[in-house]
Amino acid sequence: MVVVEKIQVSGMSCQHCVNGVTKALEEIHGVGSALVSLENSMAEVTFEADRVDLKTLKDAVRAKGFGIIDFPAAGFAIAPPGPLSPGKIGATVAAPDIGARMPGNKEIRELSFRIEGMSCANCSGTIEKALRATAGIQKASINFSMEKGFVGYDKNLIDGKGVLEIVNRAGYRALGEGAEKTDDSRLAARERFRFLFALSLTIPLTVLMYTMPFGHVNTNYLMAILATLVQFVSGRTFYEGAFHSLKNRSTNMDVLIALGISAAYFYSLFSLFFLDPAAHTFFDSSAMLITFIMVGKMIEARAKGKTGLALEKLMSLQADRARVIENGQERMVKASLVKVGDLLSVRPGETIPVDGEILEGTTTIDESMITGEPLPSEKGHGDLVTGATINRTGVITIKAVRVGKATMLARIVKMVEDAQADKAPIQRLADVVSNYFVPVVVAVALLTFFLWYFVLEYPPPVGVTRFLFSFQLMIAVLVVACPCALGLATPTAIMVASGVGLNRGILFKRASVLETISHLDIVLFDKTGTITQGKPRVSTVHPLGNRSEADVLKIAASVGANSVHPLAEAVVNKASDEGIVLEKILNPSEIPGHGTQGTLDGKKVMVGNLKLMAKDAVLSQEAVKVGQRLSDAGQSTVYVWYDNEMIGIIALADQVKTDSREAIARLHALGIRTALISGDNQKAAKAVAETVGIDDVEAEVLPGEKSDIVKKWQAKGLKVGMAGDGINDAPALAQADIGIAVGSGTDIAKETGDVILVNNTLLDVERAIRLGRKTLSTIKVNFFWAFFYNILMIPIAAGLLYPALGLSLKPEWACIAMWLSSLTVVGNSLLLKRVNLKNNG
Numbered sequence: 001m002v003v004v005e006k007i008q009v010s011g012m013s014c015q016h017c018v019n020g021v022t023k024a025l026e027e028i029h030g031v032g033s034a035l036v037s038l039e040n041s042m043a044e045v046t047f048e049a050d051r052v053d054l055k056t057l058k059d060a061v062r063a064k065g066f067g068i069i070d071f072p073a074a075g076f077a078i079a080p081p082g083p084l085s086p087g088k089i090g091a092t093v094a095a096p097d098i099g100a101r102m103p104g105n106k107e108i109r110e111l112s113f114r115i116e117g118m119s120c121a122n123c124s125g126t127i128e129k130a131l132r133a134t135a136g137i138q139k140a141s142i143n144f145s146m147e148k149g150f151v152g153y154d155k156n157l158i159d160g161k162g163v164l165e166i167v168n169r170a171g172y173r174a175l176g177e178g179a180e181k182t183d184d185s186r187l188a189a190r191e192r193f194r195f196l197f198a199l200s201l202t203i204p205l206t207v208l209m210y211t212m213p214f215g216h217v218n219t220n221y222l223m224a225i226l227a228t229l230v231q232f233v234s235g236r237t238f239y240e241g242a243f244h245s246l247k248n249r250s251t252n253m254d255v256l257i258a259l260g261i262s263a264a265y266f267y268s269l270f271s272l273f274f275l276d277p278a279a280h281t282f283f284d285s286s287a288m289l290i291t292f293i294m295v296g297k298m299i300e301a302r303a304k305g306k307t308g309l310a311l312e313k314l315m316s317l318q319a320d321r322a323r324v325i326e327n328g329q330e331r332m333v334k335a336s337l338v339k340v341g342d343l344l345s346v347r348p349g350e351t352i353p354v355d356g357e358i359l360e361g362t363t364t365i366d367e368s369m370i371t372g373e374p375l376p377s378e379k380g381h382g383d384l385v386t387g388a389t390i391n392r393t394g395v396i397t398i399k400a401v402r403v404g405k406a407t408m409l410a411r412i413v414k415m416v417e418d419a420q421a422d423k424a425p426i427q428r429l430a431d432v433v434s435n436y437f438v439p440v441v442v443a444v445a446l447l448t449f450f451l452w453y454f455v456l457e458y459p460p461p462v463g464v465t466r467f468l469f470s471f472q473l474m475i476a477v478l479v480v481a482c483p484c485a486l487g488l489a490t491p492t493a494i495m496v497a498s499g500v501g502l503n504r505g506i507l508f509k510r511a512s513v514l515e516t517i518s519h520l521d522i523v524l525f526d527k528t529g530t531i532t533q534g535k536p537r538v539s540t541v542h543p544l545g546n547r548s549e550a551d552v553l554k555i556a557a558s559v560g561a562n563s564v565h566p567l568a569e570a571v572v573n574k575a576s577d578e579g580i581v582l583e584k585i586l587n588p589s590e591i592p593g594h595g596t597q598g599t600l601d602g603k604k605v606m607v608g609n610l611k612l613m614a615k616d617a618v619l620s621q622e623a624v625k626v627g628q629r630l631s632d633a634g635q636s637t638v639y640v641w642y643d644n645e646m647i648g649i650i651a652l653a654d655q656v657k658t659d660s661r662e663a664i665a666r667l668h669a670l671g672i673r674t675a676l677i678s679g680d681n682q683k684a685a686k687a688v689a690e691t692v693g694i695d696d697v698e699a700e701v702l703p704g705e706k707s708d709i710v711k712k713w714q715a716k717g718l719k720v721g722m723a724g725d726g727i728n729d730a731p732a733l734a735q736a737d738i739g740i741a742v743g744s745g746t747d748i749a750k751e752t753g754d755v756i757l758v759n760n761t762l763l764d765v766e767r768a769i770r771l772g773r774k775t776l777s778t779i780k781v782n783f784f785w786a787f788f789y790n791i792l793m794i795p796i797a798a799g800l801l802y803p804a805l806g807l808s809l810k811p812e813w814a815c816i817a818m819w820l821s822s823l824t825v826v827g828n829s830l831l832l833k834r835v836n837l838k839n840n841g
Contacts, residue, residue: 003046003047003048003049004044004045004046005044005045005047005054005057006042006043006044006045007042007043007044007045007054007057007058007061007068008041008042008043008068008069009021009036009041009042009043009061009066009067009068009069010041010066010067010068010069012036012041012066018036018037019564020064020066021034021036021043021061021064021066022034022036022043024060024061024063024064025043025045025057025060025061026340026341026401027060027341028047028052028056028057028060029051029052029341030047030048030051030052030339031045031046031047031052031057031339031340032046032047032048032339032340032403032404032406033045033046033340033402033403033404033405033406034046035406041069043061045057046404046405046406107154107155107156108138108152108153108154108155109152109153109154109155109160110150110151110152111149111150111151111152111153111160111163111176112148112149112150112151113148113149113151113163113164113167113174113175113176114147114148114149114174114175115127115142115147115148115149115167115172115173115174115175116147116172116173116175117171117172117173117241117244118142118144118147118172119237119238119241119254123142123144123172123241123245123254124142124143124144124487125142125250126170126244126245126248126250127140127142127149127167127170127172128140128141128142129248129250130166130167130169130170130248131149131151131163131166131167134158134166135157135158136153136154136156136157136158136162137151137152137153137154137158137163138152138153138154139151139152140152143491144487144488144491149167149174151163160176161176164176170244170247170248171240171241171243171244171245171247171248172244191294191298192298194233194234194237194294195234195291195294195295195298197229197230197233197234198230198233198234198235198287198290198291198294199291201226201229201230201287202230202284202287202288202290202291204226205223205226205227205230205283205284205287206284206287206288208222208223208226208284209223209283209284216277216278217277217278220272220277220278220281220283221272221277223281223283223284224268224269224272224281224283226283226287227265227268227283227284227286227287228265230286230287230290230291231261231265231286231287231290234290234291234294235261235286235290237254238254238257238258238261238290238293239254239258240254241254241255241258242254242255242257242258242259251437251438251439255438255442256438256441256442256478256479256481257289257293257478257479259442259445259478260289260475260478260479260811261286261289261290263471263474263475263478264282264283264285264286264289264475264811265282265283265286267281267282267471268281268282268283268286280464280465280468282471282472282475282811285472285475285810285811285812288811288812288815289479289811289812289815292812292815292816292819293815293818293819295819317351317388317409318335318351318353318387318388318409319335319350319351319352319353319387319388320334320335321333321334321335321353322334322335322337322338322344322353322354323344323345323346323347323350324338324342324343324344325342325343325344325345325397326343330345335353335354336404338353338354338400338403339400339403340400340401340402340403341399341400342399342400343359343397343398343399343400344356344397344398344399344400345395345396345397346391346395346396346397346398347391347395348363348391348392348393348394348395349390349391349392350390350391351388351389351390351391352365352385352386352387352388352389352390352391352398353387354387354400354401354402354403354407355384355385355386355387355400355401355402355403355406355407355408356384356385356387356398356399356400356401356402357382357383357384357385357398357399357401358379358380358381358382358383358384358385358396358397358398359381359397359398359399360381360396360397361380361381361394361395361396361397362378362379362380362381362394362396363378363379363380363391363392363393363394363395363396364376364377364378364379364392364393364394365377365379365385365386365389365390365391365392366389366390366392367386367389376392379396384401385398386407386408386409387402387407387408387409388407388409412502412507412758425512425515426490426515426776426779426780426783433486437481437486438481441477441478441481441794442478444477444794444798445474445475445477445478446474448470448473448474448477448797448798448799449470449471449473449474452466452469452470452473452799453466453467453470456803458802458803461806461808469808472808472810472811473797473798473799473808473809475811475814476797476798476808476809476810476811476814477794477797477798477814479797479811479814479815479818480793480794480796480797480809480814480815480817480818481790481793481794481797481818485782485785485786485789485790485821485822485824485825486783486786486787486790488782488786488822488825488826488829489779489782489783489786489825490511490779490782491511492782492825492826492829492830493775493778493779493782493828493829493832494511494514494775495829496829496830496832496833497514497771497772497774497775497778497832498511498514499833500771500832500833500835500837501768501771501837504759504764504767504837505757505758505759505764506755506756506757506758506764506767506768506771506837507755507756507757507758508754508755508768509753509754509755509756510754513738513754513755513772514771514772514775514776515772515775515776515779516719516737516738516754516772517721517738517754517755517768517769517772518769518772518773518775518776519719519737520672520719520720520721520737520738520769521672521673521718521719521720522672522673522674522675522713522718522719522720522721523667523672523673523674523675523720523721523722523723523740523765524674524675524676524677524709524710524713524720524721524722524723524732524736525674525675525676525677525694525723525724525762526677526678526706526722526723526724526725526729526732527654527676527677527678527680527685527688528566528654528678528679528680529566529724529725529742530723530724530725530729530742530762531656531657531660531676531688531692531694531762532654532655532656532657532660532688533654533655533656533657535566535569535570535654536566536567536570536636536652536653536654537570537573537574537652537653537654537655538553538570538571538573538574538650538651538652539635539651539652539653540630540650540651541553541574541648541649541650541651542626542630542648542649542650542651543647543648544620544622544623544626544646544647544648544649545620545645545647547647547648549648550578550580551647551648552640552647552648552650553571553574553575553578553580553650554575554580554581554582554583555583555600555605555607555640555642555647556571556575556607556638556640556648556650557571557572557574557575557576557580557582558582558583558584558585558600558605559585559588559596559597559598559600559605559606559607559640560572560596560607561582561585562585562588562590562596562598563588563590563595563596564590565590565595565596566654567636567638567652568596568607570652571607571638571650571652583600583601585598585599585600585605586598586599586600587599591608591612592702593611593679593702594608594609594611594612595607595608595609595611595612595638596608597612600642603642603643604641604642604643604644605640605641605642605643606639606640606641607638607639607640607641608638608639609637609638609639610627610639612639612641613639613641613646619646620646623639623646623649626649627639627649630649630651631681631683631684632683633651635651635652635653635684636651636652636653636654636680636681636684637649637650637651637652637681638650638651638652654688656688656691656692657760657761657762659761659762659763660692660762661691661692661693662763663761663762663763663765663766664692664693664694664762665693666763666766667765667766667769668693670766670769670770672769673695673696673718674693674694674695674696675694675695675696675697675698675713676688676689676694676696676697676698677698677701677706677709677732678697678698678699678700678701679699679700679701679702680699680700681699681700682697682699682700684699685697685698685699685700686699706722706724706729706731706732707731707732707734707735709732710722710732710735710736711735714735714737719737719738720736720737720738721736721737721738721739721740721765721769722735722736722738722739722740723740723741723742723762723765724739724740724741724742725741725742733753733754738754738755739753739754739755740753740754740755740757740765740768741753741755741756741757742757742760742762755768767837770835770837771835771837774832774835775832778828778829778831778832781828782825782828782829785821785824785825785828786821786825789817789821789824790821793809793814793817793818793821796809797809797814
């Protein structure tokens with residue numbers, strides 16, 4: 001049995017610690033994945049309970065030198081600082097209870113599920129209303145376009161089954177993960193039968209209406225039989241929808257349709273049996289209304305389906321099977337059974353089943369489905385590969401690193417689904433209007449009948465009584481009104497835009513991000529790893545005193561091996577290239593923004609910038625001159641101390657990314673200002689800024705000060721975006737109006753970012769902003785058409801044009817106009833697919 005447990009870990013201080021805990025847990029046989037959060041001091045572990053227990057997991061963490069905070073066994077449990085950030089691998093699997101909880105503490109879980117039976121956007125509002133009225137529901141978002149629900153709930157008050165039951169009681173069908181899903185072909189067949197049944201009877205009914213072959217009385221009776229079959233076989237779905245909506249004290253499109261077809265049918269039935277069997281009836285109108293609406297819903301469903309094709313296509317790329325190597329033998333298994341640490345063989349042309357590391361072989365990988373880049377990437381020993389990408393040329397052996405919900409594909413899918421589930425601020429207008437829309441339309445319909453029958457004295461059309469004319473206009477008003485167009489205006493545009501971004505490797509965490517990013521005034525860039533390659537190289541080593549270059553490099557690399565800083569990594573790589581054997585450093589500690597220190601041979605050693613220098617350390621004139629010269633040249637400098645004596649200075653240079661200058665120019669062309677934030681010295685930072693065309697520079701900034709820089713720009717009334725890739729960028733990414741995490745960066749940066757750039761290119765920053773602006777523009781156009789349609793068509797249906805032009809709208813034509821309005825909105829959203837993110841056009 002696969003279970004999930006949370007372990008609170010103490011002693012983690014950096015990403016290096018996170019990597020250590022993650023590796024310790026995932027190396028245990030039976031562990032599927034381990035999600036470790038530095039900010040929450042928490043590890044969420046998925047494992048097979050029959051193969052490993054919780055004690056073994058905790059012992060593995062302790063063996064790495066970290067502490068475990070155990071929850072009390074009885075009475076109450078200390079609530080963890082918070083759930084893992086949803087940006088990190090989805091967090092859709094609910095962890096079990098860890099003891100009893102203190103009153104007031106919340107265990108928030110997230111649940112996504114499919115919903116069947118929604119007929120219009122107001123249905124989503126009905127379900128949200130029912131969910132939010134339930135104790136324990138923290139948030140609820142229902143996406144009509146996706147036919148999915150996304151709920152956050154307190155596990156102490158309600159469970160997942162309870163959430164689904166609320167939806168079911170509201171009159172819809174909720175399908176949780178793993179539940180037996182109604183076959184799409186069966187649903188389609190049922191809808192197709194209802195439509196064909198209605199069509200096959202409506203056509204002869206209409207012919208009978210206009211020919212009256214059996215005389216008025218007999219033909220009316222025959223039409224009544226045909227209309228009754230259409231009304232209660234094909235039209236049953238509208239009555240069911242209206243019943244459940246009214247039961248939940250809300251209204252939707254089904255209510256309007258049910259009122260319209262009921263008014264036409266039951267008046268005709270009453271007239272036939274109780275007034276005059278030879279009088280004019282509306283049997284043909286009720287049948288045609290049902291038929292035309294079903295046509296419109298089928299076309300609308302097909303159009304809506306196209307808005308989510310990008311995500312469906314990505315999900316379909318997952319490999320079904322994997323070739324596992326056990327005892328030197330290969331065997332095929334389901335991809336879902338692959339565990340972390342398994343060895344897999346992947347042949348040319350096959351899809352890589354999980355995220356892994358290449359142990360043997362070289363090949364080229366088609367990563368276009370993840371990055372959007374058409375050219376395959378060359379991969380060899382030690383390189384990471386992503387599940388769902390395609391192995392093109394060579395046979396490779398990989399070690400499974402991330403499986404199931406932890407793979408990049410699963411995380412991307414979850415992120416896109418979260419974005420599509422979210423509601424942009426502009427959607428609130430539609431929600432407010434929709435709440436009052438149906439009652440207002442019903443009131444307008446009744447007012448229309450009252451005015452034309454009792455007040456207005458214009459003569460009705462020839463051959464039509466005043467009552468029938470007024471009645472016909474009332475039905476037309478009920479049918480022509482369309483709340484669906486309002487409800488579809490935002491979600492369809494968000495779905496298409498997130499799909500377009502997905503194809504390019506631009507991921508938006510929330511729908512609101514697409515709106516907010518379009519309003520950015522300035523983008524702040526971290527230097528190392530964002531503007532530059534992020535992989536600085538050692539250019540020169542300057543020994544001081546009687547030390548040699550090899551001595552300086554050996555000590556610096558030995559200390560730097562305990563740091564995750566890019567400069568330290570570059571020094572270690574240089575020592576490795578020189579064949580230098582590193583020494584073991586005791587008590588290493590990393591000081592953010594300063595450097596790393598420890599003990600070697602009983603002496604204190606330090607590697608970092610001048611801020612790290614102890615008060616009693618010596619700084620010679622030679623060191624000052626060398627450091628100044630290197631700084632003037634725009635190079636980064638690393639100072640090395642041994643026993644408080646500076647023994648050398650290492651110069652490093654970080655190459656600017658080839659596309660950084662073009663990206664900055666494109667942002668300026670959009671009217672967006674840019675600024676550079678760096679922990680490096682002023683001259684090094686300014687040299688990079690001048691190279692790429694950035695005017696404003698903030699240098700020698702400590703990690704905690706980056707967020708203060710963001711606040712400074714926000715205090716000027718500007719909407720601020722922050723692009724970064726490292727741990728020290730996380731607070732600034734969180735503070736910014738839009739945090740943009742570069743794809744090659746650390747997990748914590750991706751957790752905090754609102755936009756994730758899968759590709760390591762700053763051109764995608766401009767593309768993301770341009771896509772956001774186009775999306776917001778599309779939503780506004782959708783709202784214009786939705787409001788314009790209703791403002792125009794409802795008065796026309798109410799007879800506005802009849803006094804001057806003698807024109808009135810028949811109910812069946814009003815029905816066609818109604819579903820055309822929805823198609824207009826969906827079609828306009830689909831035009832977003834034409835946005836070209838390959839260039840600046």
